[in-house]
Amino acid sequence: MDLEAVNSMNYEQFLDIFGNIIEKCPVITAAVWSRRPFLSFCEVEDRVSEFIESLPTSGKEGILRCHPDLAGREQASGMLTKESQEEQNQAGLTSLTSKERERMMLLNTEYKQKFGFPFVICAKMSNKDQIIKELTSRVQNHPSVELLKGIEEVKKICHLRMQDILCKGSPLPTKL
């Protein structure tokens, strides 16, 4: 997929391709479309980051709240987005022992009760043991620290999802 093709997409085509680069937050992609033409693919990510940073705390918390728990109910019920499913698979979170699953559930519940948003980490850059370790440690943090860390992880997830889209060369939308 080349830049010219991306810059010539209408907003429906842009959303079809990039709508889930931030988990379940297509409004960010829809807003960033207005910033075209992009001089590079990195610029798309920079504009996404700018949009996120422009949000008030409640908006950033809202983005985190759109993320499914790792090894949580959405995974158990097969309700994950394809991107999240693949990321959780890659980190080994779909093959936890019952003891690991129980521990993740308890830690996720504790984390959400404390912060009012879920623990978010870029699963593809980690593995189940590291994730459990990170969750155990981060649940002790101050809310302001976890808001920053969570958004930082959201941007890493976005970067990898962009790479997947551009490298897999999703078929370009047919000219409508």
Ligand SMILES: NC(=O)NC1=NC(=O)NC1=O
């Ligand atoms: N709560 C989460 O961290 N969710 C996720 N991390 C990923 O890498 N993909 C997700 O859906």
